[in-house]
Amino acid sequence: MITSVLVANRGEIACRIFRTCGALGIRTVAVYSDADENARHARLADTAVRLPGAAPAETYLRGDLIVKAALAAGADAVHPGYGFLSENADFARAVRDAGLVWIGPPPQAIEAMASKTRAKQLMGLAPLGEAEVTQTDLPVLVKAAAGGGGRGMRIVRRLEELEAALESARAEAASAFGDGEVFVEPYIEHGRHIEVQILADTHGTVWPLGTRDCSLQRRHQKVVEEAPAPGLPDALTEELYALAVRAARSVSYAGAGTVEFLVADGRTHFLEMNTRLQVEHPVTEAVFGIDLVAEQIRVAEGQPLGGSPPLPRGHAVEARLYAEDPARDWAPQTGVLHHLAVPAGVRLDTGYTDGDTIGVHYDPMLAKVVAHAPTRAEAVRRLACALEAAAIHGPDTNRDLLIRSLRHEEFTAARMDTAFYDRHLAELTATAADPHAPLAAALADAHGRSRFGGWRNVPSQPQAKRYEMAGEEHEVHYRHTRAGLAAEGVRVVHADAHLVSLEVGGVQRKFTVARYGDQVYVNTVRLTALPRFPAPDAPLTPGSLLAPMPGTVVRVAEGLTEGAAVRAGQPLIWLEAMKMQHEITAPVAGTLTALQAAPGQQVEPGTLLAVVQESPS
Incomplete structure (x- = not known):
């Protein structure tokens, strides 16, 4: 009879398993990386054990540390959740060898099916060999043999792209699953x-x-x-x-x-x-x-x-x-x-x-x-x-x-x-943000001031506020009047800090508003409140390649140095974020005039990675 379960995972799936364990009267044990010390799954479990030493992205792949954590916490069973080590037969064996119950299939079943290449062979199928791919096989899909979740997959439509796709998929699969094996299969586009x-x-x-x-x-x-x-x-x-x-x-x-x-x-x-x-x-x-x-x-x-x-x-x-x-x-x-x-x-x-x-x-x-x-x-x-x-x-x-x-x-x-x-x-994904969201945000913000002398007996210039919404700047205007807040083109039915009601074209519409610092949420729209007098932006060098997201530079194209000639669309830098690799490519054909990125570098959105100067036409 299982009395205590360690979940060898994190996030949503760990919390979901804990919910069932609680309903069954089973105690729960969480494991967490340094980055997850205050995560919900670590707080929700009856007991939590820190996994020491490994980098956050690798922590939940350390089966040896997880088994030690289960024994230290007095768990008698391990549930792997999904992802990470959930389809790792060696981990399942290690759990069993430690005298713990493995809540999953037998290790030999995992071994037979966890590798997609072996699974296909078991079902009487065979993947393409890398050297066997010809023009008539295209398009093909490069796919990680272990794991899932779309990681380690690349569509290849041109033979000359195959080698780079294999290398990139291997790197991503190794990072996500600790196994860089990949294979090639026909890509069915409309199934x-x-x-x-x-x-x-x-x-x-x-x-x-x-x-x-x-x-x-x-x-x-x-x-x-x-x-x-x-x-x-x-x-x-x-x-x-x-x-x-x-x-x-x-x-x-x-x-x-x-x-x-x-x-x-x-x-x-x-x-x-x-x-x-x-x-x-x-x-x-x-x-x-x-x-x-x-x-x-x-x-x-x-x-x-x-x-x-x-x-x-x-x-x-x-x-x-x-x-x-x-x-x-x-x-x-x-x-x-x-x-x-x-x-x-x-x-x-x-x-x-x-x-x-x-x-x-x-x-x-x-x-x-x-x-x-x-x-x-x-x-x-x-x-x-x-x-x-x-x-x-x-x-x-x-x-x-x-x-x-x-x-x-x-x-x-x-x-x-x-x-x-x-x-x-x-x-x-076409932008369709509500055009009245910025006004609703401004009226909710102005509600507090209207109670403290915002209205004047002498007509004055309207108040103005600026917001960024869906990548565009919006300026809205309103007035404090005897009857309350007012704006052109609409009738303000109600306005407080959390709810604004506007009559637009005879139809009354409601807007819920929440504010956290300069971030304002109006119904489903997120806005950023902008300062009244913005500072001038520094000019950006043409051809600058900026980090599109926070992450880690995992690779720079081999032999890439300042002064090198690059072609349009050529992959230059690989950025890893949230276990996925993202290619940063040359926007135009030209010369690499600056290279700021280096493997292992942590970057924030907007960090300058490189500059490509376009070749004269």
Whole structure:
């Protein structure tokens, strides 16, 4: 009987596992890096153990330290969560060898399936060899053999790009998973990403618990997931179930796992088997009324799955809320998360609480928001409305993109595929900030002053305030009058520090306002209050390459020195942020006149990395 569980992970998934452990009466142990000392998962657990020595990005990959932490804290079981060491057979063995219960599949099953190359061979498939790729094979996908989450993946459309893609993918995979092995497979551009959740016990029972559609992806990482996968013919669903069960039985699987496929033109293409819990498992839990973490624990205790699988009910949709800017190549964002709240009626899984800082070391996912309803249309509508009404006060997020994606005609009609954002990203990220948000911010700020003599008997010049919104500067004007605050073109119905109501064209609109220093949040819009008299900006040298995000310089192009000739689009510098590598490329053909970046250098947004002087035409 398990009495105490150490979760060898962090953030949202650690908090989610702790919730189930608490409901089952099981004590919890967290591990944390120096960067996570005050993180929510470390605060939530009954006991927390610091993992010493390693850099923050590597800490949760130190299986030896995690096993020592479990023994020191008196845990009798280890749950790996997802990512990090969750699909590492050596870690699973080390846990068992230490006399602890491993809440996951047998190490030999992990070993057989955790490497995507070996998994394909087990299913009777074989990846392309690097030297075998020809022009007719293009496009191809370079893919990490270990791990997931879109890391270590590169699309290659030209043969001359293959070598660089292999090198870059190996480096990213090694950083994220401690394993730089990659392989090459055909890239299917317009397929649907369909997966089957399985649950197996140690007594030979395997349940297929429905399908999920995870086609909406960015950088090969899922953004919106739903269960069941809509519009699949019954025969295709049964084929997917059979393949998933076959995969599980082939390795004597036990616990929760997922078998992933691409479905295109009515045909299924096996991708991989994830020998762990998936990020998107809540949609399956909602539809089947099951707690997959609780089932994992029961299986690890040797209990059999009882009776028949539960029956599905309704439809569930999950959206991953990321601190990122989709319009700027999905650049991760950092800073303080002042407040995060969603309306009642949806599920919120998060690793953050108000006041926490989103740093540069880990994945930028803030939360998962899940809606469940009797029908798909109702679940999609409920999720979109919940995201629209959510209070998200902190760094920029993909919230607007999620709302627009859920309301896009391709998604509502279930005609999406994995190229959805390739086709629609520009329209989904087009600036559509509320033009009245700056005025609402100004009126909320002015409310306090209006109570202390702001009104004058003699008409005066209007008050002015400046805000930056969606990259543009806005100046708004208002007056203090006998009747209160007033502005041209609208009627101010109500204004206080947190709520402003404006009548615009005969329609009354409400704006909730929150302020943290110079950051102002009006409904779903973030604004920055600008000083009344701005200081002049220093001129920027043409061709300057600035860091688009906080991170670490991990590589500079081999042989790159000042004075070197570069071509337009040539990768010059690789920046790592939140376990992803980002290429900084030459904007034009020319000469590198300055190189400020060096491997290992920590940079903030706007840091000058290099300067490329354009060649005369």
